[in-house]
Amino acid sequence: MQISITKTTNPAAKPAPDTLGFGKIFTDHMFLMDWTEGEGWHDARIVPFGPLSIHPASTVLHYGSEIFEGLKAYRRADGQVQLFRPIENIRRMNNSAQRMCLPQIPEDMALEALTEFVKVEQEWTPSAPGTSLYLRPFMFGNDESLGVHAVHNATYVLIASPVGSYYKEGINPVKIMIETEDVRAVRGGTGEAKCGGNYAASNRAGKRAEEKGYSQVLWLDGVHRKYIEEVGAMNVMFKIKGEIVTPALSGSILPGITRKSIIEVLKDKGYTVSERLLSIDELTAAMADGTLEEAWGCGTAAVVSPIGELAYEGRQYPVNGGEIGPVTQMLYDTLTGIQWGKTPDPYGWTVQL
Numbered sequence: 547m548q549i550s551i552t553k554t555t556n557p558a559a560k561p562a563p564d565t566l567g568f569g570k571i572f573t574d575h576m577f578l579m580d581w582t583e584g585e586g587w588h589d590a591r592i593v594p595f596g597p598l599s600i601h602p603a604s605t606v607l608h609y610g611s612e613i614f615e616g617l618k619a620y621r622r623a624d625g626q627v628q629l630f631r632p633i634e635n636i637r638r639m640n641n642s643a644q645r646m647c648l649p650q651i652p653e654d655m656a657l658e659a660l661t662e663f664v665k666v667e668q669e670w671t672p673s674a675p676g677t678s679l680y681l682r683p684f685m686f687g688n689d690e691s692l693g694v695h696a697v698h699n700a701t702y703v704l705i706a707s708p709v710g711s712y713y714k715e716g717i718n719p720v721k722i723m724i725e726t727e728d729v730r731a732v733r734g735g736t737g738e739a740k741c742g743g744n745y746a747a748s749n750r751a752g753k754r755a756e757e758k759g760y761s762q763v764l765w766l767d768g769v770h771r772k773y774i775e776e777v778g779a780m781n782v783m784f785k786i787k788g789e790i791v792t793p794a795l796s797g798s799i800l801p802g803i804t805r806k807s808i809i810e811v812l813k814d815k816g817y818t819v820s821e822r823l824l825s826i827d828e829l830t831a832a833m834a835d836g837t838l839e840e841a842w843g844c845g846t847a848a849v850v851s852p853i854g855e856l857a858y859e860g861r862q863y864p865v866n867g868g869e870i871g872p873v874t875q876m877l878y879d880t881l882t883g884i885q886w887g888k889t890p891d892p893y894g895w896t897v898q899l
Contacts, residue, residue, distance in 0.1 A: 560672075569707045572595055576706075581701070679708050719865070726766070733796055738799060767798065783808065786839065790812055791822065793821070802845060841853040
């Protein structure tokens with residue numbers, strides 16, 4: 547693939563580590579590539595970062611023809627930059643594209659675009675502990691027509707943002723409210739695709755939870771309203787009587803790459819991991835009798851987010867005394883050690899530039 551590169555003539559100053567938030571500062575460049583039905587992908591280019599110009603009737607603005615991904619580049623102690631399981635993000639994005647009737651990108655083309663873009667922007671990868679370069683690939687349909695149909699034109703974009711440590715004061719367990727009104731997704735819908743509409747539809751419940759003092763919501767399934775699905779925008783796991791339980795990927799749950807990595811680590815360390823239906827009745831019983839030993843969310847941004855309290859139908863249930871559990875801590879240490887190159891990678895997950 548030929549990628550044209552146009553460097554900015556006005557590079558920005560690199561931000562100080564203590565000013566980094568999440569997704570508020572952007573690097574000097576972005577990658578773009580267009581797709582046209584009958585022609586395929588073309589005009590791959592890295593250009594100075596700036597606004598996109600789209601037609602007011604563009605498909606994405608009216609019918610939500612959009613997907614995205616999230617992954618990170620990490621600065622190792624030796625100064626090199628590496629990615630964590632990028633091929634998994636590429637495959638998941640292609641699955642999302644298939645569900646949303648958007649064009650898929652050949653894996654080798656997508657990986658080349660990603661690595662070349664990060665090479666151009668690698669000086670933006672911070673080195674302070676816990677910091678990284680967040681990468682946001684996204685794709686949208688941009689037919690200049692109000693007709694409802696599969697897209698004939700699409701654009702793929704890559705932008706990057708240096709981000710700070712997700713945990714500013716250590717890994718603190720969060721309080722979660724179990725949602726009983728709204729649902730995140732249903733089987734046969736778009737729950738297993740990473741598309742913007744899923745997140746927009748979840749904001750109402752998240753806002754209600756925050757107003758009551760909770761960090762996020764724990765979602766129940768959209769059919770029976772009784773089976774656990776995700777927590778906020780992350781996958782979720784529970785340690786019950788020594789067994790690690792996580793909801794099975796039934797079509798309404800996003801197949802998380804951190805989730806997949808954690809399952810592999812847990813099995814490698816001898817834990818029993820069950821991907822199955824977990825009802826709210828089973829979970830509340832375990833909360834009530836103390837057999838719920840640990841609970842955590844997992845995703846790219848936080849890696850793991852320990853849950854210290856769950857609230858359901860007006861009752862609060864502490865988890866592990868409101869403290870981070872040993873399995874949660876082990877998973878955080880193991881994955882971040884591999885991601886930042888502080889410990890060996892026995893799984894072959896990292897890709898050094």
